Amino acid sequence: xxxxxxxxxxxxxxxxxxxxxxxxxxxxxxxxxxxxxxxxxxxxxxxxxxxxxxxxxxxxxxxxxxxxxxxxxxxxxxxxxxxxxxxxxxxxxxxxxxxxxxxxxxxxxxxxxxxxxxxxxxxxxxxxxxxxxxxxxxxxxxxxxxxxxxxxxxxxxxxxxxxxxxxxxxxxxxxxxxxxxxxxxxxxxxxxxxxxxxxxxxxxxxxxxxxxxxxxxxxxxxxxxxxxxxxxxxxxxxxxxxxxxxxxxxxxxxxxxxxxxxxxxxxxxxxxxxxxxxxxxxxxxxxxxxxxxxxxxxxxxxxxxxxxxxxxxxxxxxxxxxxxxxxxxxxxxxxxxxxxxxxxxxxxxxxxxxxxxxxxxxxxxxxxxxxxxxxxxxxxxxxxxxxxxxxxxxxxxxxxxxxxxxxxxxxxxxxxxxxxxxxxx
Numbered sequence: 001x002x003x004x005x006x007x008x009x010x011x012x013x014x015x016x017x018x019x020x021x022x023x024x025x026x027x028x029x030x031x032x033x034x035x036x037x038x039x040x041x042x043x044x045x046x047x048x049x050x051x052x053x054x055x056x057x058x059x060x061x062x063x064x065x066x067x068x069x070x071x072x073x074x075x076x077x078x079x080x081x082x083x084x085x086x087x088x089x090x091x092x093x094x095x096x097x098x099x100x101x102x103x104x105x106x107x108x109x110x111x112x113x114x115x116x117x118x119x120x121x122x123x124x125x126x127x128x129x130x131x132x133x134x135x136x137x138x139x140x141x142x143x144x145x146x147x148x149x150x151x152x153x154x155x156x157x158x159x160x161x162x163x164x165x166x167x168x169x170x171x172x173x174x175x176x177x178x179x180x181x182x183x184x185x186x187x188x189x190x191x192x193x194x195x196x197x198x199x200x201x202x203x204x205x206x207x208x209x210x211x212x213x214x215x216x217x218x219x220x221x222x223x224x225x226x227x228x229x230x231x232x233x234x235x236x237x238x239x240x241x242x243x244x245x246x247x248x249x250x251x252x253x254x255x256x257x258x259x260x261x262x263x264x265x266x267x268x269x270x271x272x273x274x275x276x277x278x279x280x281x282x283x284x285x286x287x288x289x290x291x292x293x294x295x296x297x298x299x300x301x302x303x304x305x306x307x308x309x310x311x312x313x314x315x316x317x318x319x320x321x322x323x324x325x326x327x328x329x330x331x332x333x334x335x336x337x338x339x340x341x342x343x344x345x346x347x348x349x350x351x352x353x354x355x356x357x358x359x360x361x362x363x364x365x366x367x368x369x370x371x372x373x374x375x376x377x378x379x380x381x382x383x384x385x386x387x388x389x390x391x392x393x394x395x396x397x398x399x400x401x402x403x404x405x406x407x408x409x410x411x412x413x414x415x416x417x418x419x420x421x422x423x424x425x
Contacts, residue, residue, distance in 0.1 A: 103129035113140040125149045131156040140164040142188070150193075155179045167211065168244070169193040177202075191215050200232035207238040212247045212272060216254050224253065229261040239265050243272030248294060250274050256282045266310075270295060280307040291315040297322055306331030306355070317341040327376070329354035342366040351376030358382055365389035372398060378408045389418040396420035 001023040006016040019027070030036075112133065126141065131153025139157065141150065142164045149170040154163070160180050165188040177183075178198035186202065187209040196216065199205075208231070220226040239262055241250060249272065256278035259268075266286045271293040287308050292301065292315070302325050305314060312334055323345050329352040332338075336358055340346070346367045351374035359380050364370070368391065377383070386409055388396060396417050398405040409415060 099127045100129050103127060103132050106133065108135050109133050110135060111138040111140075112136055113138070114143060126151060128153050130154075133157060135159055138162040141166050143167075149173050150175060152176055158182065161185065164188065165193075191217075196230065199230055200228075203232045203234075205231070205233035205236050208236060209240040209242065212241075212243045212250065214241065214250055214254065214258075216251075216257065219254065219257070221253065224257050224260065227257050230258050231261045234264060236262055236265055238267040240267075240269040241272050242269075243294065248273040252276050252278060259283055269293075277301050277304045280304045283308055285309055287311055289313045291317070292319060293317045295319050300325050302327055302331070310334055312358075313337045315339040315341075316343065319343055320345060322346060324348045325350070327351045327355040327374075332356045332359070334358050337361040337363075339363040340365075340367055344369065346370050349374045351380075353379045356380055361385045361387075363387040363389070364391065366391075368392060370395070372405055373408055375408065378411070381411060383409075383412050385414040385416070386412045387416040387418070388420060389416075391420045393421050393423055 001020045003018050003020060004014050005018045007013065008015050112130075126148065128151040131151070134157060136157045137159055139154070139160060139162070141148075143166055146166075147168045147170045148166050150166065150173050152173075152175055154160070155176045155178065158179050158181070160183055162185040163177075163180065163183060164185075165175075167188055169192075171192075173193045175194050176198065177186075177194060178201040180198075181201055181203060183202045183205055185207045186205060187207075188211050189199075189208065190211045190213055192213050199208075216227065216230070239258075241255070243249065250270075252274055255270075255274060259265075259278060259282045263284050264286055265284045267289045268283075268287055269291040271291075273294055273296050275296060275298055277297070283304075285308070288310050290305065290308075290311060290313070294317075295301075297319055298321055300322055301316075301319075305311065306327060311332065314332075314335060314337070316339070318341070320343075322343060324347065327350070331352075332355060335356050338356070338359060338361070340363070342365070344367075347369045349370065353376055355376060357380070360382055362377075362383060362385070364373075365388070370391070372395070386399075388399065397403050399409055399415065400406060400417075401410075
């Protein structure tokens with residue numbers, strides 16, 4: 001009766017489930033019978049409004065009540081288990097001074113989400129009263145590419161499980177997060193607005209997204225092992241590093257030191273300028289998914305990546321400097337999906353017989369200087385799908401039936417061409 005809807009691409013663990021229609025109807029019927037749930041439809045929407053109004057009138061001032069009446073769909077009960085602040089209501093709350101009342105009285109608030117806005121967040125400062133929400137478990141402060149100031153009060157929310165910081169904070173923002181020992185998700189962490197040493201205290205962290213700048217103070221260049229560990233969680237399974245415009249670079253040795261402590265991660269995404277990858281022994285042997293983007297590698301990254309024993313999905317995009325790539329025999333033993341996109345200087349690709357023995361899906365798009373597919377593809381009998389997109393017409397013609405390279409891919413059941421009709425002349 002309970003069906004799997006979505007699985008994690010790296011771990012294959014269940015991410016979301018859905019209930020069968022019959023089971024859902026049965027549960028709703030029983031819940032309604034026991035007065036456990038109130039089902040809202042057009043026929044009873046007005047009565048629900050009256051119920052809410054009576055409840056709120058007992059505990060909230062007129063200004064707040066007026067706001068709730070206008071946005072009653074956001075308000076579930078007087079204690080607000082979940083509160084989403086829309087971009088259209090931010091100024092209203094700020095001007096009327098309702099922030100303080102909310103943050104001082106919604107003691108059991110669990111989720112606070114600021115909807116992505118633009119104009120209403122310009123020059124905005126988060127009220128320090130937000131630190132009074134001691135029961136908060138999810139705080140989402142992501143707003144669209146505007147610098148806002150976050151007061152140093154988040155450390156007081158020791159029940160936080162999921163923290164999404166703004167993509168860009170004002171320079172005076174400096175947050176202490178070392179008390180958040182129950183944190184599972186931390187997004188938009190950087191070493192300019194946060195303290196790197198606080199990560200060692202987050203012993204339950206599962207997912208970490210780092211925004212540049214990311215720098216390690218007092219870093220020993222002589223020996224990586226001399227530096228103290230950065231990540232304190234043994235459960236971290238997903239790590240992402242994202243470079244901001246104007247500050248996309250990351251020191252390769254800083255990355256190596258960071259990865260050396262992430263022994264359990266199975267998903268890694270790097271969208272930043274980095275001249276080279278760390279040696280393969282710095283990578284977790286559990287890595288199943290890697291995405292590399294904007295990386296200015298001076299050398300072919302595949303000799304490092306092909307040694308990872310459990311890598312199943314690899315995506316390379318906008319890696320500008322690499323002209324040649326080579327996959328050796330027995331390399332990428334468990335790789336199932338490979339995507340190469342917008343490798344603008346990529347001209348030649350060689351694949352040895354025996355490389356990528358488990359490959360099932362290959363996607364190449366926007367690699368306009370690539371002359372042909374490698375000879376070694378004809379030995380990969382597991383390949384089920386080949387997708388060629390935004391490539392020159394001459395490249396496509398070689399791979400179609402009757403083309404000079406068709407023999408390399410004739411064993412592939414599904415070959416898809418998309419937007420491959422332009423000439424390179």
